[in-house]
Amino acid sequence: MRVLAKDIKDYAGKEVTVQGWIHRIRDLGGVNFIVFRDRSGRIQLVTNDELDVTLESVVSVTGTVQANEKAPGGYEIQMSNMDVLAPAAADLPFPVNQDPEKIGLETILDNRAISLRNPKILSIFRLQADIMRYFGEYLRAQDFTEIKSTKLVGGATEGGTNLFRVEYFDTSVCLAQSPQVYKQTMVSSGLERVFEISHAYRAEKHETSRHINEYVSMDVEMGFIEDEMELIELERGAMKYIFTKIKENNQRELDDWGATVPDPELCDKIPVISHEQCKKIVSERVGKRFFEINPEAEVVISEWAMEEYGIDLVFINEFPRKKRPFYTYPKGLKTMSFDLVFRGLEITTGGRRINEYRMFQEALPKFGLTEEELGAYASIFKYGCPPHGGFAIGLERLTQKILGLNNVKEASLFPRDRKRITP
Amino acid sequence: MRVLAKDIKDYAGKEVTVQGWIHRIRDLGGVNFIVFRDRSGRIQLVTNDELDVTLESVVSVTGTVQANEKAPGGYEIQMSNMDVLAPAAADLPFPVNQDPEKIGLETILDNRAISLRNPKILSIFRLQADIMRYFGEYLRAQDFTEIKSTKLVGGATEGGTNLFRVEYFDTSVCLAQSPQVYKQTMVSSGLERVFEISHAYRAEKHETSRHINEYVSMDVEMGFIEDEMELIELERGAMKYIFTKIKENNQRELDDWGATVPDPELCDKIPVISHEQCKKIVSERVGKRFFEINPEAEVVISEWAMEEYGIDLVFINEFPRKKRPFYTYPKGLKTMSFDLVFRGLEITTGGRRINEYRMFQEALPKFGLTEEELGAYASIFKYGCPPHGGFAIGLERLTQKILGLNNVKEASLFPRDRKRITP
Numbered sequence A, B: 001m002r003v004l005a006k007d008i009k010d011y012a013g014k015e016v017t018v019q020g021w022i023h024r025i026r027d028l029g030g031v032n033f034i035v036f037r038d039r040s041g042r043i044q045l046v047t048n049d050e051l052d053v054t055l056e057s058v059v060s061v062t063g064t065v066q067a068n069e070k071a072p073g074g075y076e077i078q079m080s081n082m083d084v085l086a087p088a089a090a091d092l093p094f095p096v097n098q099d100p101e102k103i104g105l106e107t108i109l110d111n112r113a114i115s116l117r118n119p120k121i122l123s124i125f126r127l128q129a130d131i132m133r134y135f136g137e138y139l140r141a142q143d144f145t146e147i148k149s150t151k152l153v154g155g156a157t158e159g160g161t162n163l164f165r166v167e168y169f170d171t172s173v174c175l176a177q178s179p180q181v182y183k184q185t186m187v188s189s190g191l192e193r194v195f196e197i198s199h200a201y202r203a204e205k206h207e208t209s210r211h212i213n214e215y216v217s218m219d220v221e222m223g224f225i226e227d228e229m230e231l232i233e234l235e236r237g238a239m240k241y242i243f244t245k246i247k248e249n250n251q252r253e254l255d256d257w258g259a260t261v262p263d264p265e266l267c268d269k270i271p272v273i274s275h276e277q278c279k280k281i282v283s284e285r286v287g288k289r290f291f292e293i294n295p296e297a298e299v300v301i302s303e304w305a306m307e308e309y310g311i312d313l314v315f316i317n318e319f320p321r322k323k324r325p326f327y328t329y330p331k332g333l334k335t336m337s338f339d340l341v342f343r344g345l346e347i348t349t350g351g352r353r354i355n356e357y358r359m360f361q362e363a364l365p366k367f368g369l370t371e372e373e374l375g376a377y378a379s380i381f382k383y384g385c386p387p388h389g390g391f392a393i394g395l396e397r398l399t400q401k402i403l404g405l406n407n408v409k410e411a412s413l414f415p416r417d418r419k420r421i422t423p
Helices: A005-011 A105-110 A119-141 A180-191 A228-249 A251-256 A264-269 A275-286 A295-309 A357-366 A376-382 A395-403 B005-011 B105-110 B119-141 B180-191 B228-249 B251-256 B264-269 B275-286 B295-309 B357-366 B376-382 B395-403
Strands: A015-028 A031-038 A041-047 A058-067 A075-086 A165-168 A171-175 A193-201 A214-223 A272-274 A313-317 A337-342 A345-353 A388-394 B015-028 B031-038 B041-047 B058-067 B075-086 B165-168 B171-175 B193-201 B214-223 B272-274 B313-317 B337-342 B345-353 B388-394
Touching (some): A005 A015, A005 A058, A005 A075, A015 A041, A015 A075, A041 A058, A119 A193, A119 A214, A119 A228, A119 A251, A119 A395, A119 B180, A180 A193, A180 A214, A180 A376, A180 A388, A180 B119, A193 B193, A214 A228, A214 A395, A228 A251, A228 A264, A228 A313, A228 A345, A228 A388, A272 A275, A275 A295, A275 A313, A295 A345, A337 A388, A337 A395, A357 A376, A388 A395, B005 B015, B005 B031, B005 B041, B005 B058, B005 B075, B015 B041, B015 B075, B119 B193, B180 B193, B180 B214, B180 B388, B228 B251, B228 B264, B228 B388, B251 B395, B272 B275, B275 B295, B275 B313, B295 B337, B337 B388, B337 B395, B345 B395, B388 B395
Parallel strands (some): A041 A075, A272 A313, B272 B313
Antiparallel strands (some): A015 A058, A031 A041, A058 A075, A165 A171, A214 A388, A313 A337, A345 A388, B031 B041, B165 B171, B193 B214, B313 B337, B337 B345, B345 B388
């Protein structure tokens, strides 16, 4: 029976079998110390025998558990037998057991199958899995239903640029930039409250530390709201829940990166400022006039929130109409929309959507659209759609900012950018 | 404060506000009875006033809750005020409140935004959301980690036909047929046990009741197994858990479709028969020789399992090598692979994968592949990959079979087939 590394302390004095990877070998004058790794953690194996095994080989080891206060975790295994289940070639592209800071991002991504074995790198994705889980838990508790909507969009519903085209039998379709149309359909269907965690695609040519061309979008849409403030309160609650659960369960991953999450209690204090106020605050702090909230402004406003409220998150609402898509609910020349900036990076865009059919019809020509082009999307509004709105959180950006990663690509298992289509 | 339909019984004698849709109106000689619908269910509203509202309009209604044993649920609301939040046009393509059996599949799918409002149709997707949740709960309890892998595959990793091509900047990539390569990478990374619930794409030209070109694949991959029997036991447990939870929580959805789930306790008895045995049993029952397990054979073997074991699920293992992909672990001329057939339909394919580098290298030429073509995929095996395997469950097929739907497209929110790319 296989025992996990984390559990050997329960088997002191007993013989156990562990299965995993050879992480490190130290030969101390006739005694070999092996750092052994499985999904649960790392332990020390000890043997006086000569070793004929390469780093990263997969082994099945039998031996006796003994207490040793010098061993990590206080216990080690005195080996009696080692079977090599799968030997690793000796020409590893880089040592798995070193600090990934020394490797360089391109090498890490080129050799993803190897770099993911580094415990520090792998911890990014352990945390990411839990972020998805917490997000779902929070929303289900608020009566949200999970959906899976198509990513193959025909017709003109997804207007604009930055679309990837797919050859689809005798025609072509686009990869969905977001589940916007579909989550609105599902609010209108009567589910009222829906969420989706799926891939989204943007054919942006940017090559920056904050862009990837395929990302995981954690989307929310909610019916029977008055304005964007209810969405802001929902997201405030989601962030509070996610940070709380991370503090409870993910200290190991935070420690790997020397990271901390914001104090969940302070989520109640995340300020909400208007787009206009934001530009004013940023302009004053930097000493030059900002006409839009660009990446530099996002950093500055985050610093401001940290100083003023002790938490580096800030909601920005009331974006001007020309900065938002045609379906955004107007409020004079402004809109009922918002962003959430976290540690200097926009991780959310959201807002109330137009739901009245007449307002929808009036908005279209201003954006060069026609009802015919939008087809089924228009029918949502024609047949009675409740007031509603929603938002989306970029999973990789949220992961990046929680752990303090330099580049959003580090938070994508197999990132896709303009040049990278493998592995 | 809005009250949900399901909760009005707690407000007898009190004034409440409900918000939702006008489902049905009956004028009984000066008294109007409205069936009102929100996400929680349906209730009756009563008024003596004349009504000026269309079916499917979204309304906010205030009134007094009163007991009425003739009303569904035992309570109704005597209306004092109705605000129409969003009127519905009077030309609904078909009545939302009728039995969808009368509408026809093409009309249902052409008008998805409207047909999803039908409570019976919507219940398909309420159940589907819960199936995803139960699947994740079961696997997390077994120490599986959720992953999100790319759906844009460059290089030759995804060989063969049935691929959709995507124009990707100056080159092209394929939409992933499955997360196979990536889930194997993540086992090998040290997560050991992973699952993913994401879209998968097959450019099959079939036009059948069991095919869609975009589907949701519930994928599992698990390290340190001996053979496919451990995977079969894992899936047996997953099915048992899903059926148990559905019985606990989803009676409403089952009732809508007159459906039942198999007795969870009988999941322990799901038979495991070999591909050879299966052909023999089917040939004997039908009275003609079957050379493969085709859709007809799947129906027959399901009937056999129901008669012999009281449950219409059956695992079929030991498929011949030529019927399985190159990465399937051999067992003589057979393989360590299996299918799961549920109510006459294959809902799972799985098996142990080749993990030894040398065996991997030897298998490639037999399938016309080279290590160079497979690139990063080969590196998983070169550097020590544990014995492992996995399986995938088609979410739409599982939903279809649980509810007894005629066509798998009914279990896809926005299905894509050769001709259908909208809505």
